[in-house]
Amino acid sequence: MSIDTISPVKWEGDKLLVLNQLKLPTVVEYNPKKTVEEVFYAIKNMELRGAPLIGISAAYGVVLGVKNLSADADDQFVEVVDESAAYLAQSRPTAVNLFWALERMKRKAREIAHLPFAEKVHLMEEEAIAIHREDEQNNRKIGENFHEAGFVYDGARILTHCNAGVLATSKYGTATSPMYLAHEKGWKIKVYADETRPYMQGARLTTFELHQAGIDVTLICDDMAGMVMSQGKVDMIITGADRIAANGDTANKIGTMSLAVMAHHFGIPFYIAAPLSTIDLKTPSGKEIPIEERSPKEVVEWFGIRTAPEGIGVFNPAFDVTPHELITAIVTEKGVVQAPFEENIRKLFNN
Protein backbone atom coordinates (compact mmCIF):
# COMPACT_ATOMS: atom_id res chain seq x y z
CA MET A 1 0.00 0.00 0.00
CA SER A 2 1.13 3.57 -0.62
CA ILE A 3 -0.36 7.05 -0.78
CA ASP A 4 -1.89 6.11 -4.13
CA THR A 5 -3.45 2.90 -2.94
CA ILE A 6 -4.39 3.55 0.70
CA SER A 7 -8.03 4.61 0.89
CA PRO A 8 -9.33 4.68 4.44
CA VAL A 9 -12.90 4.54 3.12
CA LYS A 10 -14.33 3.49 -0.25
CA TRP A 11 -17.87 4.32 -1.33
CA GLU A 12 -19.50 1.48 -3.25
CA GLY A 13 -22.94 2.90 -3.96
CA ASP A 14 -24.83 0.77 -1.45
CA LYS A 15 -22.18 0.55 1.29
CA LEU A 16 -19.14 2.24 2.75
CA LEU A 17 -16.06 0.06 2.88
CA VAL A 18 -14.05 1.03 5.95
CA LEU A 19 -10.39 0.16 6.44
CA ASN A 20 -10.37 -1.15 10.01
CA GLN A 21 -7.73 1.10 11.61
CA LEU A 22 -7.99 -0.83 14.88
CA LYS A 23 -6.09 -3.66 13.21
CA LEU A 24 -3.34 -1.60 11.53
CA PRO A 25 -0.44 -1.92 11.00
CA THR A 26 -0.53 -5.73 11.08
CA VAL A 27 -3.84 -6.52 9.36
CA VAL A 28 -5.32 -4.72 6.36
CA GLU A 29 -9.03 -5.42 6.44
CA TYR A 30 -12.02 -3.56 4.97
CA ASN A 31 -15.42 -3.90 6.61
CA PRO A 32 -18.68 -3.00 4.82
CA LYS A 33 -21.05 -0.51 6.53
CA LYS A 34 -24.56 -0.62 5.13
CA THR A 35 -26.58 1.37 7.66
CA VAL A 36 -26.42 4.64 9.56
CA GLU A 37 -25.93 2.63 12.77
CA GLU A 38 -22.94 0.75 11.36
CA VAL A 39 -21.30 4.02 10.30
CA PHE A 40 -22.05 5.50 13.74
CA TYR A 41 -20.25 2.62 15.51
CA ALA A 42 -17.32 2.68 13.07
CA ILE A 43 -16.77 6.32 14.09
CA LYS A 44 -17.48 5.84 17.79
CA ASN A 45 -15.27 2.75 18.13
CA MET A 46 -12.53 4.37 16.04
CA GLU A 47 -12.50 1.81 13.29
CA LEU A 48 -12.11 5.01 11.31
CA ARG A 49 -10.87 8.25 12.85
CA GLY A 50 -9.27 11.62 12.08
CA ALA A 51 -11.32 14.80 11.79
CA PRO A 52 -11.82 15.03 7.99
CA LEU A 53 -12.45 11.29 7.60
CA ILE A 54 -15.08 11.35 10.35
CA GLY A 55 -16.90 14.12 8.43
CA ILE A 56 -16.66 12.31 5.08
CA SER A 57 -17.92 9.03 6.57
CA ALA A 58 -20.80 10.70 8.41
CA ALA A 59 -21.92 12.25 5.10
CA TYR A 60 -22.01 8.75 3.56
CA GLY A 61 -23.87 7.59 6.69
CA VAL A 62 -26.64 10.11 5.92
CA VAL A 63 -26.77 8.79 2.33
CA LEU A 64 -27.22 5.24 3.63
CA GLY A 65 -30.11 6.55 5.76
CA VAL A 66 -32.00 7.81 2.69
CA LYS A 67 -30.97 4.87 0.50
CA ASN A 68 -32.53 2.50 3.03
CA LEU A 69 -35.79 4.47 2.90
CA SER A 70 -38.60 3.27 0.60
CA ALA A 71 -39.91 5.62 -2.11
CA ASP A 72 -43.38 5.74 -0.50
CA ALA A 73 -41.78 7.39 2.55
CA ASP A 74 -40.78 10.37 0.38
CA ASP A 75 -42.62 12.82 2.65
CA GLN A 76 -40.24 11.85 5.46
CA PHE A 77 -37.09 12.55 3.43
CA VAL A 78 -35.90 15.68 5.25
CA GLU A 79 -36.95 14.24 8.60
CA VAL A 80 -34.89 11.07 8.00
CA VAL A 81 -31.87 13.14 6.99
CA ASP A 82 -32.23 15.24 10.15
CA GLU A 83 -32.64 12.15 12.33
CA SER A 84 -29.61 10.41 10.81
CA ALA A 85 -27.55 13.58 11.21
CA ALA A 86 -28.62 14.05 14.85
CA TYR A 87 -27.73 10.43 15.56
CA LEU A 88 -24.32 10.55 13.82
CA ALA A 89 -23.55 13.83 15.63
CA GLN A 90 -23.52 11.85 18.90
CA SER A 91 -20.62 9.64 17.78
CA ARG A 92 -17.69 11.87 18.80
CA PRO A 93 -17.75 15.43 20.18
CA THR A 94 -14.49 17.23 19.36
CA ALA A 95 -13.75 17.11 15.62
CA VAL A 96 -15.92 19.81 14.10
CA ASN A 97 -15.67 18.37 10.57
CA LEU A 98 -18.35 15.90 11.69
CA PHE A 99 -20.87 18.67 12.40
CA TRP A 100 -19.76 20.65 9.35
CA ALA A 101 -20.43 17.69 7.02
CA LEU A 102 -23.76 16.87 8.65
CA GLU A 103 -24.93 20.49 8.35
CA ARG A 104 -23.97 20.47 4.68
CA MET A 105 -25.99 17.29 4.09
CA LYS A 106 -28.99 18.76 5.93
CA ARG A 107 -28.78 21.94 3.85
CA LYS A 108 -28.66 19.90 0.66
CA ALA A 109 -31.75 17.88 1.67
CA ARG A 110 -33.74 21.10 2.13
CA GLU A 111 -32.52 22.57 -1.15
CA ILE A 112 -33.72 19.53 -3.12
CA ALA A 113 -36.81 18.63 -1.04
CA HIS A 114 -39.20 19.41 -3.96
CA LEU A 115 -37.57 16.92 -6.39
CA PRO A 116 -38.71 13.32 -7.06
CA PHE A 117 -37.49 10.76 -4.51
CA ALA A 118 -34.93 8.93 -6.69
CA GLU A 119 -33.38 12.20 -7.80
CA LYS A 120 -33.07 13.40 -4.21
CA VAL A 121 -31.30 10.19 -3.18
CA HIS A 122 -28.94 10.56 -6.12
CA LEU A 123 -28.14 14.20 -5.29
CA MET A 124 -27.47 13.38 -1.63
CA GLU A 125 -25.03 10.72 -2.78
CA GLU A 126 -23.36 13.24 -5.09
CA GLU A 127 -23.04 15.68 -2.19
CA ALA A 128 -21.24 13.11 -0.01
CA ILE A 129 -18.94 12.21 -2.92
CA ALA A 130 -18.24 15.94 -3.40
CA ILE A 131 -17.27 16.30 0.28
CA HIS A 132 -14.94 13.34 -0.17
CA ARG A 133 -13.31 14.67 -3.38
CA GLU A 134 -13.02 18.26 -2.13
CA ASP A 135 -11.13 16.99 0.92
CA GLU A 136 -8.55 15.40 -1.37
CA GLN A 137 -8.10 18.62 -3.35
CA ASN A 138 -7.94 20.73 -0.19
CA ASN A 139 -5.28 18.53 1.35
CA ARG A 140 -3.10 18.75 -1.73
CA LYS A 141 -3.49 22.53 -1.66
CA ILE A 142 -2.50 22.60 2.03
CA GLY A 143 0.75 20.83 1.13
CA GLU A 144 1.36 23.22 -1.77
CA ASN A 145 0.78 26.20 0.51
CA PHE A 146 3.37 24.87 2.97
CA HIS A 147 5.89 24.69 0.14
CA GLU A 148 4.95 28.06 -1.34
CA ALA A 149 5.38 29.73 2.05
CA GLY A 150 8.84 28.15 2.33
CA PHE A 151 7.89 26.46 5.60
CA VAL A 152 8.92 23.02 4.27
CA TYR A 153 12.05 22.63 2.15
CA ASP A 154 14.56 20.05 0.97
CA GLY A 155 16.31 18.60 4.01
CA ALA A 156 13.60 19.61 6.50
CA ARG A 157 13.36 17.61 9.72
CA ILE A 158 9.76 17.53 10.88
CA LEU A 159 8.18 16.24 14.06
CA THR A 160 4.51 15.24 13.96
CA HIS A 161 2.00 13.92 16.46
CA CYS A 162 -0.95 11.54 16.15
CA ASN A 163 -2.02 10.71 12.61
CA ALA A 164 -3.07 13.60 10.43
CA GLY A 165 -2.25 11.57 7.35
CA VAL A 166 -3.95 9.79 4.48
CA LEU A 167 -5.57 7.52 7.07
CA ALA A 168 -7.28 10.51 8.72
CA THR A 169 -8.53 12.04 5.48
CA SER A 170 -9.34 11.16 1.86
CA LYS A 171 -5.78 11.46 0.52
CA TYR A 172 -2.47 13.24 1.31
CA GLY A 173 -3.50 13.98 4.90
CA THR A 174 -3.18 17.47 6.32
CA ALA A 175 0.05 17.51 8.36
CA THR A 176 1.51 14.87 6.04
CA SER A 177 0.58 16.62 2.80
CA PRO A 178 3.74 18.80 2.69
CA MET A 179 5.72 15.61 3.41
CA TYR A 180 4.18 13.65 0.52
CA LEU A 181 4.63 16.61 -1.81
CA ALA A 182 8.27 16.95 -0.74
CA HIS A 183 8.72 13.25 -1.50
CA GLU A 184 7.09 13.72 -4.92
CA LYS A 185 9.69 16.42 -5.68
CA GLY A 186 12.52 14.10 -4.66
CA TRP A 187 13.40 16.19 -1.59
CA LYS A 188 15.03 14.40 1.32
CA ILE A 189 13.03 15.06 4.46
CA LYS A 190 13.14 13.34 7.82
CA VAL A 191 10.08 12.82 9.98
CA TYR A 192 9.93 12.08 13.70
CA ALA A 193 6.58 10.51 14.60
CA ASP A 194 5.43 10.55 18.22
CA GLU A 195 3.94 7.27 19.38
CA THR A 196 0.85 9.15 20.62
CA ARG A 197 -0.25 7.34 23.76
CA PRO A 198 -2.69 5.99 24.63
CA TYR A 199 -4.14 5.14 21.22
CA MET A 200 -0.83 4.94 19.36
CA GLN A 201 -1.99 6.62 16.16
CA GLY A 202 1.60 7.81 15.56
CA ALA A 203 3.16 4.38 15.97
CA ARG A 204 0.46 2.32 14.30
CA LEU A 205 -0.70 4.66 11.55
CA THR A 206 1.69 7.53 10.79
CA THR A 207 4.84 5.42 10.62
CA PHE A 208 2.86 2.82 8.62
CA GLU A 209 1.77 5.19 5.88
CA LEU A 210 4.99 7.25 5.69
CA HIS A 211 7.13 4.13 5.58
CA GLN A 212 4.91 2.62 2.86
CA ALA A 213 5.48 5.79 0.84
CA GLY A 214 9.26 5.56 1.25
CA ILE A 215 9.61 8.60 3.53
CA ASP A 216 12.35 8.50 6.17
CA VAL A 217 10.39 8.17 9.43
CA THR A 218 11.69 7.63 12.95
CA LEU A 219 9.38 6.59 15.78
CA ILE A 220 9.85 8.15 19.22
CA CYS A 221 7.89 7.76 22.46
CA ASP A 222 5.96 10.91 23.33
CA ASP A 223 8.23 11.70 26.26
CA MET A 224 11.29 11.75 23.99
CA ALA A 225 10.11 14.74 21.93
CA GLY A 226 11.69 17.35 24.26
CA MET A 227 15.02 15.53 24.18
CA VAL A 228 15.00 15.29 20.38
CA MET A 229 14.21 19.02 20.12
CA SER A 230 16.94 19.91 22.63
CA GLN A 231 19.45 18.05 20.46
CA GLY A 232 18.65 20.32 17.52
CA LYS A 233 17.17 17.48 15.47
CA VAL A 234 13.84 19.12 14.71
CA ASP A 235 13.37 22.10 12.36
CA MET A 236 9.60 22.34 12.74
CA ILE A 237 6.55 20.66 14.18
CA ILE A 238 3.49 20.07 12.01
CA THR A 239 0.25 18.65 13.38
CA GLY A 240 -3.34 18.47 12.22
CA ALA A 241 -6.35 19.81 14.09
CA ASP A 242 -9.73 18.57 15.23
CA ARG A 243 -11.26 21.98 15.82
CA ILE A 244 -9.84 25.47 15.46
CA ALA A 245 -11.72 28.15 17.39
CA ALA A 246 -12.39 31.61 15.93
CA ASN A 247 -9.37 33.02 17.81
CA GLY A 248 -6.99 30.33 16.50
CA ASP A 249 -6.87 28.17 19.64
CA THR A 250 -6.55 24.63 18.30
CA ALA A 251 -7.79 21.30 19.64
CA ASN A 252 -5.77 18.33 18.49
CA LYS A 253 -4.73 14.96 19.85
CA ILE A 254 -3.71 14.91 23.51
CA GLY A 255 -0.04 15.80 23.76
CA THR A 256 -0.08 18.43 21.04
CA MET A 257 -0.15 21.34 23.49
CA SER A 258 2.93 20.04 25.37
CA LEU A 259 4.77 19.90 22.05
CA ALA A 260 3.83 23.51 21.32
CA VAL A 261 5.09 24.62 24.76
CA MET A 262 8.39 22.82 24.16
CA ALA A 263 8.67 24.18 20.61
CA HIS A 264 8.25 27.69 22.01
CA HIS A 265 11.00 27.02 24.56
CA PHE A 266 13.41 25.77 21.89
CA GLY A 267 12.44 28.39 19.27
CA ILE A 268 11.07 25.81 16.84
CA PRO A 269 8.19 26.82 14.51
CA PHE A 270 4.90 25.11 15.32
CA TYR A 271 2.49 24.72 12.38
CA ILE A 272 -1.09 23.51 12.21
CA ALA A 273 -2.31 22.02 8.92
CA ALA A 274 -6.08 21.97 8.49
CA PRO A 275 -8.86 22.58 5.97
CA LEU A 276 -11.42 25.35 6.49
CA SER A 277 -13.95 22.68 7.52
CA THR A 278 -11.93 22.30 10.74
CA ILE A 279 -12.32 25.98 11.65
CA ASP A 280 -15.34 26.63 13.83
CA LEU A 281 -16.24 30.32 13.83
CA LYS A 282 -19.10 29.60 16.24
CA THR A 283 -16.62 28.58 18.94
CA PRO A 284 -14.95 31.78 20.14
CA SER A 285 -11.93 30.26 21.89
CA GLY A 286 -10.39 26.97 22.98
CA LYS A 287 -12.21 27.14 26.32
CA GLU A 288 -15.51 26.35 24.58
CA ILE A 289 -14.23 23.34 22.57
CA PRO A 290 -15.78 20.13 23.93
CA ILE A 291 -13.04 17.65 24.78
CA GLU A 292 -13.85 13.97 24.46
CA GLU A 293 -12.96 11.75 27.40
CA ARG A 294 -12.47 8.14 26.50
CA SER A 295 -12.52 4.88 28.43
CA PRO A 296 -9.94 4.46 31.26
CA LYS A 297 -9.22 1.06 29.70
CA GLU A 298 -7.19 2.78 26.98
CA VAL A 299 -4.78 3.99 29.68
CA VAL A 300 -4.57 1.02 32.04
CA GLU A 301 -4.45 -1.71 29.42
CA TRP A 302 -1.96 -2.45 26.69
CA PHE A 303 -3.90 -4.24 23.97
CA GLY A 304 -5.80 -6.29 26.53
CA ILE A 305 -2.95 -6.66 29.07
CA ARG A 306 -3.37 -4.77 32.35
CA THR A 307 -0.46 -2.32 32.88
CA ALA A 308 -1.60 -0.51 36.05
CA PRO A 309 -3.18 -1.66 39.30
CA GLU A 310 -6.95 -2.05 39.70
CA GLY A 311 -8.82 0.59 41.69
CA ILE A 312 -6.74 3.67 40.74
CA GLY A 313 -8.09 6.90 39.26
CA VAL A 314 -7.61 7.41 35.52
CA PHE A 315 -8.08 10.56 33.42
CA ASN A 316 -8.20 10.04 29.66
CA PRO A 317 -8.90 13.21 27.68
CA ALA A 318 -8.48 12.46 23.96
CA PHE A 319 -7.58 16.03 22.94
CA ASP A 320 -5.99 19.18 24.31
CA VAL A 321 -6.07 22.80 23.19
CA THR A 322 -2.99 24.64 22.02
CA PRO A 323 -3.35 28.39 22.68
CA HIS A 324 -2.99 30.44 19.50
CA GLU A 325 -0.04 32.34 21.02
CA LEU A 326 2.04 29.17 20.61
CA ILE A 327 1.12 28.63 16.94
CA THR A 328 3.45 30.01 14.27
CA ALA A 329 0.94 29.56 11.44
CA ILE A 330 -2.19 27.69 10.47
CA VAL A 331 -1.94 26.44 6.89
CA THR A 332 -5.26 25.90 5.08
CA GLU A 333 -6.26 25.24 1.48
CA LYS A 334 -7.01 28.95 1.11
CA GLY A 335 -3.69 30.12 2.43
CA VAL A 336 -1.55 30.72 5.50
CA VAL A 337 -2.96 32.37 8.62
CA GLN A 338 -0.70 34.02 11.17
CA ALA A 339 -1.23 36.37 14.11
CA PRO A 340 -3.46 38.26 14.68
CA PHE A 341 -5.35 34.98 14.25
CA GLU A 342 -8.89 36.11 15.00
CA GLU A 343 -8.78 38.87 12.39
CA ASN A 344 -6.93 36.82 9.78
CA ILE A 345 -9.14 33.75 10.18
CA ARG A 346 -12.20 35.93 9.58
CA LYS A 347 -10.56 37.38 6.45
CA LEU A 348 -9.95 33.85 5.15
CA PHE A 349 -13.70 33.14 5.19
CA ASN A 350 -14.60 36.50 3.67
CA ASN A 351 -12.25 36.25 0.68
Ligand code: MRU
Ligand atom coordinates in the same frame (compact mmCIF):
# COMPACT_ATOMS: atom_id res chain seq x y z
O1 MRU B 1 -8.84 10.43 18.04
P1 MRU B 1 -8.44 10.59 16.60
O2 MRU B 1 -7.51 9.53 16.12
O3 MRU B 1 -9.66 10.76 15.71
O4 MRU B 1 -7.66 11.96 16.59
C1 MRU B 1 -7.10 12.40 15.39
C2 MRU B 1 -6.32 13.65 15.53
O5 MRU B 1 -6.22 14.24 16.60
C3 MRU B 1 -5.74 14.21 14.27
O6 MRU B 1 -4.51 14.81 14.53
C4 MRU B 1 -6.70 15.24 13.70
O7 MRU B 1 -7.98 14.67 13.57
C5 MRU B 1 -6.26 15.79 12.41
S1 MRU B 1 -6.56 14.62 11.12
C6 MRU B 1 -6.14 15.28 9.63
